[in-house]
Amino acid sequence: MDPKHVKVPPMMDLTIDNITENTVTINSQGDDQRLTYVMERLVTHLHDFARETRLSTTEWMAALNFLVRVGQISSDVRHEFILLSDILGLSLLVDAIDHPKPPASTEGSVLGPFHTHEAETIPNGELIAHDPEGEPCLVVCTIKDVQGNPIEGVKIDIWETDSTGHYDVQHSDRQGPDGRCVMNSDKEGVFWFKAIVPVPYPIPHDGPVGQLLKLLKRHPWRPAHMHFMFEKKGWDHLITALYMRNSPYETSDAVFGVKKSLIVDYSTADAAIAKKYGVKEGSKVLKHDFVLVSEKETERLRDENALKAMEKLGRKVKLLNHLPVPDVD
């Protein structure tokens, strides 16, 4: 850019006290009001953090080197920044902001770093987990709207670990996807499959996030759970998980995902169930009814919550594409 075309006021001699306003000014040259607002908040909080801790150069450098390592260990099958966001409670927070749930609907939970896009689409009744050490488990679910009407044709992603607590992608010698599938709900909103009973497992802690947890004297464990993701045009995208009642770490989940409404009991198959679904009598059964919310209703609720929250924070905003930007008249 020709220096003559620089439109910001001249900046020089920046100090602890004036660096923030100058950074915000130089970041506010674009037309994207949302980007300008997000950057203004980001820079302000980043600088306030440094000012309130009197962050030292040594700490700053350690943090930047830590972030490099977080990026460098990430790959197609490992997103260490999602993991970092998870253990800092940010993932839970963003999900709660973006996907408000009316009372009768299924609550969300953290996505985690192990969802992939390579799972096969299977019909009802198939086995998705082939670990011979896993305890077999029949899973029978429905998807309905808040009025109780079944929703057909919802795409459902399901994923779980093997009996050792590892997802398929964590095995370097894996042959292909396992412990995961994509399904579609039928006319009655039903989908069912055969899997294994989930087990508690530690999130990957051989990388920088694990080192941070160790420094903080935190354990990396998650209680036993199975992941579910629901997508259908017109319905709010639901990422959630079902947690096994009384699983260890139920109240100290390393990524803050557990909700009472998502804790489930496993029953055992009686003769009728065993016959109907082709499983052994006495084997574990998980039944659950999921309730989706329409996109429209979620949007309405999200807008309402945003405006209420911003008013409470004393911020004068308007919504642009359903996201807050300063309302400068």
Add this chain to the structure above:
Amino acid sequence: MDPKHVKVPPMMDLTIDNITENTVTINSQGDDQRLTYVMERLVTHLHDFARETRLSTTEWMAALNFLVRVGQISSDVRHEFILLSDILGLSLLVDAIDHPKPPASTEGSVLGPFHTHEAETIPNGELIAHDPEGEPCLVVCTIKDVQGNPIEGVKIDIWETDSTGHYDVQHSDRQGPDGRCVMNSDKEGVFWFKAIVPVPYPIPHDGPVGQLLKLLKRHPWRPAHMHFMFEKKGWDHLITALYMRNSPYETSDAVFGVKKSLIVDYSTADAAIAKKYGVKEGSKVLKHDFVLVSEKETERLRDENALKAMEKLGRKVKLLNHLPVPDVD
């Protein structure tokens, strides 16, 4: 960790309103008071940022993917997170906090991502930049304390770009270090060398930081400057740069480094200078006197500034190893 040994209060059903206190609690199990405090401030600001922007899942994911790219483009010779910190004004801020300067001393400036540890140590008078297109320049400096006494045996790192505005490490076909050296001040506190007149250059903008600058309609340019770093036991580590007066981008430096006291004039060598230093008459000369501060004085000033600033912020702290931690008595 055995779930029985988890000491934090049971957590479940985390929401927009209670996630922060719970994350802070689980992060506060260790004995390192400073780490606990830094994490408390970090998590609070991170969460407030998400709450005040009503950060969407799409924006969150875009940010995490951006951070992965910042980590992945980083290498031994490119630290994209330093660059990100630079353009967000954080580097300037941390330097200002950590290295307060009494009035008579040389001010600091940003380190930037291009300092390396492979430069050769040279005696006075050598040529450090071998670019034939560069305009030759004699640099004659002294290092003194605030009372005007010369400081001997200071290790000085010097680095600058070639005439195209690239550091040696930015050339994939480079043979070894160029445009950089390490020197030691002599008994009179003098060090002098031959270099080239620096030119304005854009910070590396072929990566994620460049994409961000573009999104923000910011230019990536820095005014012409030469980097200096000073180290000697007992003296505060000084990272600074000398900026050429009236260089383009002097008042819109992409990384906020320019200070009036660091802007210098280049003179031309007269016959006496030319003879004394073995340069052509009429060639460019840069003379500068650097003033270092003792570690003790910097520490005293840093402590004083920290306590004053924290009092102004209404934070009740004490200093532990010269860094604030909450004073909980």
